Amino acid sequence: xxxxxxxxxxxxxxxxxxxxxxxxxxxxxxxxxPTVTAGSDANHFKLTSACGGVExxxxxxxxxxxxxxxxxxRITGTLASPCGAWDAIVYGNRGDVLNITQDDGSVxxxxxxxxxxx
Numbered sequence: 090x091x092x093x094x095x096x097x098x099x100x101x102x103x104x105x106x107x108x109x110x111x112x113x114x115x116x117x118x119x120x121x122x123p124t125v126t127a128g129s130d131a132n133h134f135k136l137t138s139a140c141g142g143v144e145x146x147x148x149x150x151x152x153x154x155x156x157x158x159x160x161x162x163r164i165t166g167t168l169a170s171p172c173g174a175w176d177a178i179v180y181g182n183r184g185d186v187l188n189i190t191q192d193d194g195s196v197x198x199x200x201x202x203x204x205x206x207x
Contacts (some may be wrong), residue, residue: 117144117198120189123176125206134179134205136189140172143191149175152188152200183207 120143123136136151143149146169153163158180167177169191179187184207188200 117147117191117193117196119199119201120149120191122201122203123189128178132180132182134181135176136179137176138174140170140174143169143173143175144193145169145171145173147173147191147193149177150190150192150197151177151179152190153179153181154186154188155181158182179205181205 121138121141123138123142126135126137128134138149148166149169150166151164155163162180165177165179167175169175181187183205185205187203187205189203190200191198
């Protein structure tokens with residue numbers, strides 16, 4: 090009897106390990122709000138976030154909600170450093186609202202809703 094239990098034990102352990110792989114992925118938190126500095130002209134802004142602003146190595150997506158802008162001016166993105174720091178140049182108008190998310194390839198965070206300075 091003990092021999093049968095010992096023979097089956099590796100298969101039970103393997104099955105439990107496979108079930109553990111199916112556990113749900115934890116959601117990503119929204120990014121921390123970035124700091125804003127002036128860009129090359131009145132319609133460009135530089136967004137910067139220090140280490141820990143997002144998870145390391147994720148893609149940061151910045152979406153401007155202003156529908157009067159051309160589609161190619163409304164979205165930009167960048168890759169975060171291993172420590173979670175990032176920066177990006179965005180096009181927009183003073184007061185525009187941006188949705189900033191982080192994407193690790195399988196999970197996208199809820200947005201950090203951020204308004205450009207007036």
